Amino acid sequence: MSHESVNPVPIKHKYFTPGVIALAIVAVNGLVFLMGRFFFGLGAVTNLNNQYPWGLWIGVDVAAGVALAAGGFTTAALGHVMHREEYHAIVRPALLTAMLGYTFVAIGVFVDIGRWYFIWHPLLMWNGNSALFEVGICVMIYMTVLYIEFLPIFTERFIGKVNLPGFLSILNKPADKVLRILDKGLSKTMFIFIIAGVVLSTLHQSSLGTLMVIAGPKMHPLWQTPILPLLFLLSAVAVGFPMVIFESLIASRSLKLKPEMHILSRLGSMIAPLLGIYLAFKLGDMFIRKTFVYLGEFNTASIMFTIELLFGVIIPLRMFLSPKVLKSRPLLFTASALVVFGVLLNRINNFIVAYNPPYSTSSYFPSFGEISVTLGFVALLVLAYRFIVLNFPVISLPTKPTAPKTKFMIRGEEK
Amino acid sequence: MPDKSRRDFLKKTAAIGAGITALSSPNAKAGPENILSPDRMGVLVDTTVCVGCRNCEWACKDAHGLPAGNLETYEDRKILETKRRPDHTALTVVNEYSHGKNSNLPVDVKVQCMHCDHPACVSACIVGAFSKHENGTVTWDSDMCIGCRYCMAACPFQIPAFEYDKALHPMIMKCDFCFDRTKEGKLPACVSICPVEALTYGTRTELVKIARDRIKRNPDRYVNHVFGEYEVGGTSWLYLASKDFVELDFPMLGKNPAPGVSESIQHGIFAYFVPPVSLYALLGGIMWITKRRKELEEEGKI
Numbered sequence: 227m228s229h230e231s232v233n234p235v236p237i238k239h240k241y242f243t244p245g246v247i248a249l250a251i252v253a254v255n256g257l258v259f260l261m262g263r264f265f266f267g268l269g270a271v272t273n274l275n276n277q278y279p280w281g282l283w284i285g286v287d288v289a290a291g292v293a294l295a296a297g298g299f300t301t302a303a304l305g306h307v308m309h310r311e312e313y314h315a316i317v318r319p320a321l322l323t324a325m326l327g328y329t330f331v332a333i334g335v336f337v338d339i340g341r342w343y344f345i346w347h348p349l350l351m352w353n354g355n356s357a358l359f360e361v362g363i364c365v366m367i368y369m370t371v372l373y374i375e376f377l378p379i380f381t382e383r384f385i386g387k388v389n390l391p392g393f394l395s396i397l398n399k400p401a402d403k404v405l406r407i408l409d410k411g412l413s414k415t416m417f418i419f420i421i422a423g424v425v426l427s428t429l430h431q432s433s434l435g436t437l438m439v440i441a442g443p444k445m446h447p448l449w450q451t452p453i454l455p456l457l458f459l460l461s462a463v464a465v466g467f468p469m470v471i472f473e474s475l476i477a478s479r480s481l482k483l484k485p486e487m488h489i490l491s492r493l494g495s496m497i498a499p500l501l502g503i504y505l506a507f508k509l510g511d512m513f514i515r516k517t518f519v520y521l522g523e524f525n526t527a528s529i530m531f532t533i534e535l536l537f538g539v540i541i542p543l544r545m546f547l548s549p550k551v552l553k554s555r556p557l558l559f560t561a562s563a564l565v566v567f568g569v570l571l572n573r574i575n576n577f578i579v580a581y582n583p584p585y586s587t588s589s590y591f592p593s594f595g596e597i598s599v600t601l602g603f604v605a606l607l608v609l610a611y612r613f614i615v616l617n618f619p620v621i622s623l624p625t626k627p628t629a630p631k632t633k634f635m636i637r638g639e640e641k
Numbered sequence: 642m643p644d645k646s647r648r649d650f651l652k653k654t655a656a657i658g659a660g661i662t663a664l665s666s667p668n669a670k671a672g673p674e675n676i677l678s679p680d681r682m683g684v685l686v687d688t689t690v691c692v693g694c695r696n697c698e699w700a701c702k703d704a705h706g707l708p709a710g711n712l713e714t715y716e717d718r719k720i721l722e723t724k725r726r727p728d729h730t731a732l733t734v735v736n737e738y739s740h741g742k743n744s745n746l747p748v749d750v751k752v753q754c755m756h757c758d759h760p761a762c763v764s765a766c767i768v769g770a771f772s773k774h775e776n777g778t779v780t781w782d783s784d785m786c787i788g789c790r791y792c793m794a795a796c797p798f799q800i801p802a803f804e805y806d807k808a809l810h811p812m813i814m815k816c817d818f819c820f821d822r823t824k825e826g827k828l829p830a831c832v833s834i835c836p837v838e839a840l841t842y843g844t845r846t847e848l849v850k851i852a853r854d855r856i857k858r859n860p861d862r863y864v865n866h867v868f869g870e871y872e873v874g875g876t877s878w879l880y881l882a883s884k885d886f887v888e889l890d891f892p893m894l895g896k897n898p899a900p901g902v903s904e905s906i907q908h909g910i911f912a913y914f915v916p917p918v919s920l921y922a923l924l925g926g927i928m929w930i931t932k933r934r935k936e937l938e939e940e941g942k943i
Contacts, residue, residue, distance in 0.1 A: 269805030276728055276802045279793035307924050309931035340788020340803060340811040347787050353769035355904050358791045360911070362767055421924045425917050432910065440765050440795045440903040443894065452902050455910070583799050584892040585726055 232314045234619040236383070239481045241616060249605040256602010259595040263337060271595035277583045282592035285577035286600050287334030290570045291327055292365065292434055293462045297473075298324020298372065299427035300466030306420045315489055315622040318379065319477065320470045322620050325372040326610055330603050332369060335362075337599070357436035364430035371423045375416070381409040383618050431462040438576055447517050448531045449580040453507065460504040461569050467493050467500070468542070468565035475559045477621065480612075486622070491552040494561070498546040501565065505539050530571070530579050538568015677758055681777035682823070683845035683877040684832060685852055686751055688889070689862055691839035693721055693737050693749035697831035701733045701753075704819060704830035724890065727753055728802040729814040733831060738889050748882065750889050751831070751840070754779060754800045754816035755869060756877035759898030765795035770813075777845060777877040778818040786813055797873055797892060797899045818877070848879055855881060874898030 263271040274281050301320040305313045336342050348362045388401045435458025438445055451457070471490050478485040512518050521528050545551045545561035552558060578590065592600075615621050695715040702709035707730060721737040733753035740746055756779045763771040763779065770785035771792060781792075781801075788811055792801045804811035819829035827833070832840040841848060852867040868886045869876035872894045882889055910916060 265808055267804075267806050267808040267811065270808075272805075274790075274805060276726065276793065277799065279790035279803065303924070307928045307931070309928070309935050311935075335789075338789075340790065340807075341786065342788075344785075344787040347768045347785060351768035351770075351785050353764075353766055354911070355764045355900065355907060356767050356769075356791070357903055357907055358765065358767040358789065360907065417925075417928060421921055421928065424924055425921045428920065429910065429917055433907070436903055436906050436910075437791075438794070439906060440761055440900055442761075442797060442899055442902075443892070444794075444797070444799075452906065455906055581794070584797075585724075585799050585890070 232311075232622050234315075234318055234379075234622045236617050236619055237481050237483065237615050237621055237623075239616060241612065243480075245480070246609065246612065249609055252605040253602045253609065256599045256605065259598040260337060260602070262595060263599070264342075268338075268340060271593065271599070273590060273593040273596065275590075277586045278578075278581065278590035280577055280581070281590055282578070282596045282600055283334055283338040285574045286570070287603060288331050288338070289434055289437075289577050290573040291331040291334060292431065293458070293465055293569050293573055294469050294566060295324040295327030295331070296427065296431060296462040296466040297470040298327070298466075299424050300463055301470060302375075302420050303424050306417070307424060313489060313493065315486055316470055316474060316493065318620045318622070319474060319615070320466075321372065321375055322611060322614060323469065323473055325369075325376050326607050326614075328365065328369045328372055330607050331365065334603065357433050357440070360433040361430050361437065364426050364433065368423060368426040368430065371419050371426065374412070374419050375423060378409060378412050378416070379618050379620060381405045381412070385409060427462075428459060432456065432459040434458050435576075438580070441581065444581060444583055445576075446520070446527045446580040446582055447515070448512075448520050448527055449576050451511050451515060453511055454576075457504070457507060457511070460500075460507055461572060464497065464500040464504045465565055465569040467497050468562035471558060471562040472566050475555065475562075477611075477615065481615070481621075483621070483623070485555060487553075487555060487558075490558060494546055494552045494558055497562075497565070498543055501539055501543040501546065505535075505543060508535065508539070526579060530575050534568055534571045534575055537564055538571055539565075542568065676773060676775045678775040678777075679846065680844050681758075681775065681877065682818075682842065683756070683777055683848050683879060684829065685841040685843070685848040685879045685881065687839050687841070687855070688748050688750050688880060688882045689744070690837050691735070691749040691751065692837055693718065693735055693747065694836060695720075695735050696834045696836060697751060697840070698731055698733055698735060700830040700834035701816070702731060704822065705732060705817075707731070721749075726802075727800060727815070729804045729812065732814060732816045736890070738884075740883075744883060748884065748889060750880075750882075753831075753878070754818070755798050756816075756818055757797075757873055757899070758875040758877070759873065759900060761795040761797060761873075761899035762792035762801060764900030764904055765791045767791060774820070776818075776823060778820045778823070780817050780820050781813050781815065783810075783812060788813075795899065797894055799892075845875075845877055845879075852879055852881055871896045874901075 259271055268274055272281060272283070297320040301313065301317050304310050305317040336345055339345060348359055349366070353359045385402065385405050388398045388405070389395070390397055390401065432455035435455035438450070439452065439454055442450070471494060474490060475485055477483070521532065542561045542564040545557065545564070550557065551561055581590075696712065699709050699712050699715050701707075718737075721735070724736050725731075725734040727734055733751060735749050735751050738748045738750065740748060756773075756777055758773075758777075760771065760773055760779045762781075763769075763773050766786075767789055768785045768787060770782045771779060772782070773779050788803070790801075790803055790813075792813060793799075793803060800815050802814045804814065819827070819831075822829060828842055832842045841851065843851070849867065849870055852870070856863045856865055856867070862883060863881050864883065864885060866882075866886060868880040868882070868891055869878055874897060880886070880891070887893060
């Protein structure tokens with residue numbers, strides 16, 4: 227176990243605040259429109275049609291959701307594969323974000339497909355040529371891996387504390403035993419899942435980019451390129467740490483905790499090179515395919531591409547290069563938020579803005595219902611995150627420097 | 642029939658009820674088939690012959706059990722003033738364009754699935770619900786489809802249509818080249834009803850020859866282009882026209898099959914699982930080395 231003092235605990239804070247109630251209202255509003263989708267069909271709630279088969283739900287809930295959950299595998303690679311134990315404090319929050327993120331990606335897919343009751347079909351019916359099949363299978367397996375990676379947090383919470391109500395209390399002892407066996411087995415095999423998680427992530431993050439390659443000339447040349455899978459992977463890797471910082475700073479503000487600035491600053495110093503690699507490939511691709519000519523035209527595509535590149539990559543890249551930004555909480559937050567915004571916009575651009583069907587009579591803009599459902603899912607995710615960090619040992623409290631270093635971790639003594 | 646065996650397979654798996662057993666079953670076919678028979682059939686559409694009577698629209702609906710209405714109502718040419726697309730109510734439609742060279746008559750273009758030789762939908766479909774059959778037909782299997790609509794995003798001709806108004810069991814609707822009729826030796830419904838023989842049904846190889854021959858004999862009548870001969874690797878439906886195909890709203894497409902690039906990327910990433918397995922091994926190695934180094938460091942300190 228780690229000799230660095232990492233001390234994840236359930237945070238003591240009340241659940242309901244005015245902000246939480248506002249989020250709950252947004253969530254309920256989304257669920258109402260979601261019911262419309264299930265009772266009256268996709269056409270009743272969305273602006274999708276035969277010209278635009280994919281919209282906000284695929285672009286944001288699924289594609290951007292997967293990308294923004296990349297913090298899970300990048301921090302796992304850093305903390306566990308590279309054994310950089312100084313980062314262990316952020317591995318658990320990132321894991322939780324990834325777990326919830328992928329759960330909502332799966333829900334997003336579930337509500338978007340026309341025949342949701344056939345969602346299990348890809349498990350039995352394989353099409354190895356299909357990029358979507360690869361994404362589907364990888365996401366399913368990776369989600370399982372994330373849940374397994376989260377299990378130790380669950381066992382840690384309950385070992386020695388199993389307290390079932392009423393007559394079920396006779397099961398307290400066996401349940402405790404099961405948890406202990408599970409915990410022991412998991413700690414011995416966890417490395418298998420951690421590596422699998424990283425491999426699965428690189429696979430489906432890139433295959434998500436392959437998805438739109440088959441649309442060929444239907445996609446605007448500013449985005450349509452054979453290296454789309456590489457760009458998707460690089461941008462996912464680049465957005466992993468900014469997302470962790472973004473989320474960590476919001477959580478610490480909301481839960482009135484002292485932000486772990488020393489870890490976040492060091493994490494921030496790694497972002498510039500990652501963004502730089504992404505930018506290099508993005509620009510290189512643009513110059514090799516000479517697509518910069520399209521930037522001269524003044525239209526939605528060129529404006530969106532410029533915003534995506536300038537505010538989402540170039541400005542935050544410059545910011546992360548500055549030591550002043552890395553040390554300042556608001557500036558670090560701004561820079562991270564810009565990268566998150568950039569990747570979000572990139573996925574929207576790839577799946578919605580760039581998509582230009584040959585026989586389109588009008589352009590697509592998401593309906594109020596679609597936006598409601600997407601916002602509702604985001605709200606639900608935040609609410610679930612808050613519930614879990616208040617009840618499970620996810621967030622590490624900064625320990626006092628005087629605390630003696632313990633070599634062994636004690637998890638509720640056996641009775 | 643491959644279609645039937647797949648359906649049987651489905652029933653079997655449903656009967657077994659356990660997904661896991663089916664996974665290991667040798668019946669589980671990896672991916673849809675994509676057979677290109679030299680005798681595959683096609684249709685040559687001569688838009689210079691078509692008069693826009695829209696009988697084919699009626700026959701198509703009638704053959705596919707869609708509400709077709711009275712054939713006489715199709716004589717109303719007003720509907721031709723707006724450009725239409727095939728959808729879940731009509732698998733084929735006729736659009737009218739201003740006249741081409743050497744004629745004052747309008748040009749009428751029948752639109753339906755092109756039945757590509759290398760279909761994007763077959764390659765894209767997550768569950769392999771689309772199949773390219775030996776006779777050239779591209780069909781969709783309702784028992785497999787999950788309604789993800791990736792086929793629609795992939796199709797270069799924007800053909801597959803989805804029933805957005807249905808909450809349960811929405812269908813992907815597109816021309817199925819009258820698969821059930823041609824199996825029995827009948828002509829596709831549209832070909833069979835066409836009163837002016839604008840549609841010619843035959844083997845694709847033969848149709849290309851006929852098309853080339855018509856252009857050669859009447860160079861004034863046609864533009865020198867058989868649409869579908871090379872587009873996206875060739876299509877079963879071929880078109881002749883008296884004016885540039887772009888003016889008739891045909892998409893400008895290259896000669897490479899639509900799924901070519903994506904399939905090579907896909908198979909590159911997954912070449913016999915070598916790249917993912919090597920990545921796994923590499924990460925495992927790094928993990929072991931860094932862990933060992935940490936341990937040595939700690940021992941050194943003690």
